[in-house]
Amino acid sequence: MxxxxxxxxxxxxxxxxxxxxxxxxxxxxxxxxxxxxxxxxxxxxxxxxxxxxxxxxxxxxxxxxxxxxxxxxxxxxxxxxxxxxxxxxxxxxxxxxxxxxxxxxxxxxxxxxxxxxxxxxxxxxxxxxxxxxxxxxxxxxxxxxxxxxxxxxxxxxxxxxTMGAELEALEKALGAPVRPVVAVVGGAKVSTKLDVLHNLVAKVDHLIIGGGMANTFLYAEGIDVGASLCEKDLKDTALKIIEEAKAAGCKVHIPSDVVVAKEFKANAAHEVKPATAVAADEMILDAGPKSVAELIGVLEGAKTLVWNGPLGAFELTPFDAATVALAKAAGKLTDEGKLLSVAGGGDTVAALAHAGVKDSFTHISTAGGAFLEWMEGKALPGVVALG
CATH class of the missing domain: 3.40.50.1260 (Phosphoglycerate kinase, N-terminal domain)
Structure with a gap:
C-alpha cells in the first residue's frame, strides 16, 4: 500500500x-x-x-x-x-x-x-x-x-x-516478490500458525515446515513419530494444507531424515535416522543432514526468503544443527546478493543470532504479533490508517 x-x-x-x-x-x-x-x-x-x-x-x-x-x-x-x-x-x-x-x-x-x-x-x-x-x-x-x-x-x-523500512521489506518479501519465493515456518505447534500456513501456500513456491510442526505433517502422512511432540488431532488440517499447496503449485518440504533422542536435554544421546524409522520411545528434535542439504538446494534456487521459526530444538545442542546450517546458507546467499531474506518472530531472531547471521539477512523484524499477522495476510490497523 x-x-x-x-x-x-x-x-x-x-x-x-x-x-x-x-x-x-x-x-x-x-x-x-x-x-x-x-x-x-x-x-x-x-x-x-x-x-x-x-x-x-x-x-x-x-x-x-x-x-x-x-x-x-x-x-x-x-x-x-x-x-x-x-x-x-x-x-x-x-x-x-x-x-x-x-x-x-x-x-x-x-x-x-x-x-x-x-x-x-x-x-x-x-x-x-x-x-x-x-x-x-x-x-x-x-x-x-x-x-x-x-x-x-x-x-x-x-x-x-523504521516503520517505512519494515513495510518496504515486507512488500518485497510477499507483496510483490521476485520468484521463486521460499517460506520457512517452524515452531512447536501447527495450531499456532494455521492462518500463516493457509496464507503462505497460496503465495510462495516452496514451504519448508520445521520444528514440532513438522511432526504433525509426518504423522498426517502416515508416519509414526514415536514420543515426539505432535498434534495428532490436526491430521486432517495438515492434509488439507498439503492439498491446498498442491493446487496452488507450492511444494511443501518436511524432513526425510531426523535427529532423535530419548531425552529432551542438551547433548542427550542422539541418532540420525530416516523419518520413517522413529522408535516408540524416541523424540524427533531436529531435521537430519540429508534434509538440510536438500533445503539448502531449495534456497540456492530461490530469489526471496521469508523465515519464521526454527527447524528444531535450537536452544539445545546439538539439536540446533539444522537451523544453524540453513540460516548460514541463507546468510551467505544474501551476502552474495543472490537472495532477499526477511525474518521475524522472537524465536527466529534468537535462532539467527545464535547462527551468527543476524547482520546478513536483508531485514529482521523484531515485531512479534504484527509480523505473524502480516504472514497471515491480515490487514494491520496501524498501517492501514496511514494510507
Missing part, C-alpha cells in the same frame, strides 16, 4: 511531531538491559530534527490495563534513550506543559483505559500534543489503539523511518 514518509513532509521548524514508538524494552531494577528497540527510534528522531522539528514520543510499557501502575512508568527509560539518541530527552504526563527539549517521552499510553479501546477522545488529547503524526512502531501496528489508529485520522500522518 502507498503511504507517506518523513521525507515527504516540508520544513518542520517550530513544529512538533507526535511519534508512536516501541519503548517496551526489557528492564531489571529500573535499568534497560537491551536497547535494540531504543536504537530503532533514532533514525526517525534524527530525520525529524533534520527538518527542524521536535519529537514527542508516545509508547506503552507492559500491560497496566488502563490503570496507573508505577512499576510500568516509562520514566526510567528516559536516561537510556537519551544516551542512544545523543540528545536531551524530557519526560511528561498527558496534561503537563511539555519540557523544552528536542525529544519528550510521554507517560505510558496504556495507563489510560481509552488507549486499548481506540478511544477517539483520548486520541484527540494525543493529537493536541503536536502538528503531525508519525507511526514508527510496526510492532504495535496490529492493534487498533488510540495511539496507533484513531490518532492517524486526526492529523497529517506518515510512517517513521
Amino acid at each position: 502507498a503511504f507517506k514518509h518523513i521525507a515527504d513532509l516540508g520544513d518542520l521548524t517550530g513544529k512538533i511531531a507526535v511519534v508512536r514508538v516501541d519503548l517496551n524494552v526489557p528492564m531489571v531494577d529500573g535499568v534497560v538491559t537491551d536497547d535494540t528497540r531504543l536504537e530503532a527510534v533514532k533514525p526517525t528522531v534524527d530525520a525529524i530534527a533534520a527538518k527542524g522539528g521536535r519529537s514527542v514520543l508516545l509508547a506503552h510499557f507492559g500491560r497496566p490495563k488502563g490503570q496507573v501502575v508505577p512499576e510500568m512508568s516509562l520514566k526510567p527509560v528516559v536516561p537510556a534513550l537519551a544516551k542512544v539518541l545523543g540528545r536531551e530527552v524530557g519526560f511528561a504526563e498527558l496534561g503537563d506543559t511539555l519540557p523544552d527539549t528536542d525529544v519528550v517521552v510521554m507517560e505510558n499510553t496504556r495507563f489510560f483505559p481509552g488507549e486499548e479501546k481506540n478511544d477517539v477522545e483520548l486520541a484527540k488529547r494525543f493529537a493536541a500534543l503536536g502538528d503531525i503524526y508519525v507511526n514508527d512502531a510496526f510492532s504495535c501496528a496490529h492493534r487498533a489503539h488510540a495511539s496507533t489508529e484513531a490518532i492517524a485520522h486526526l492529523m497529517p500522518s506518515v510512517a517513521g523511518e
Whole structure:
C-alpha cells in the first residue's frame, strides 16, 4: 500500500511531531538491559530534527490495563534513550506543559483505559500534543489503539523511518516478490500458525515446515513419530494444507531424515535416522543432514526468503544443527546478493543470532504479533490508517 514518509513532509521548524514508538524494552531494577528497540527510534528522531522539528514520543510499557501502575512508568527509560539518541530527552504526563527539549517521552499510553479501546477522545488529547503524526512502531501496528489508529485520522500522518523500512521489506518479501519465493515456518505447534500456513501456500513456491510442526505433517502422512511432540488431532488440517499447496503449485518440504533422542536435554544421546524409522520411545528434535542439504538446494534456487521459526530444538545442542546450517546458507546467499531474506518472530531472531547471521539477512523484524499477522495476510490497523 502507498503511504507517506518523513521525507515527504516540508520544513518542520517550530513544529512538533507526535511519534508512536516501541519503548517496551526489557528492564531489571529500573535499568534497560537491551536497547535494540531504543536504537530503532533514532533514525526517525534524527530525520525529524533534520527538518527542524521536535519529537514527542508516545509508547506503552507492559500491560497496566488502563490503570496507573508505577512499576510500568516509562520514566526510567528516559536516561537510556537519551544516551542512544545523543540528545536531551524530557519526560511528561498527558496534561503537563511539555519540557523544552528536542525529544519528550510521554507517560505510558496504556495507563489510560481509552488507549486499548481506540478511544477517539483520548486520541484527540494525543493529537493536541503536536502538528503531525508519525507511526514508527510496526510492532504495535496490529492493534487498533488510540495511539496507533484513531490518532492517524486526526492529523497529517506518515510512517517513521523504521516503520517505512519494515513495510518496504515486507512488500518485497510477499507483496510483490521476485520468484521463486521460499517460506520457512517452524515452531512447536501447527495450531499456532494455521492462518500463516493457509496464507503462505497460496503465495510462495516452496514451504519448508520445521520444528514440532513438522511432526504433525509426518504423522498426517502416515508416519509414526514415536514420543515426539505432535498434534495428532490436526491430521486432517495438515492434509488439507498439503492439498491446498498442491493446487496452488507450492511444494511443501518436511524432513526425510531426523535427529532423535530419548531425552529432551542438551547433548542427550542422539541418532540420525530416516523419518520413517522413529522408535516408540524416541523424540524427533531436529531435521537430519540429508534434509538440510536438500533445503539448502531449495534456497540456492530461490530469489526471496521469508523465515519464521526454527527447524528444531535450537536452544539445545546439538539439536540446533539444522537451523544453524540453513540460516548460514541463507546468510551467505544474501551476502552474495543472490537472495532477499526477511525474518521475524522472537524465536527466529534468537535462532539467527545464535547462527551468527543476524547482520546478513536483508531485514529482521523484531515485531512479534504484527509480523505473524502480516504472514497471515491480515490487514494491520496501524498501517492501514496511514494510507
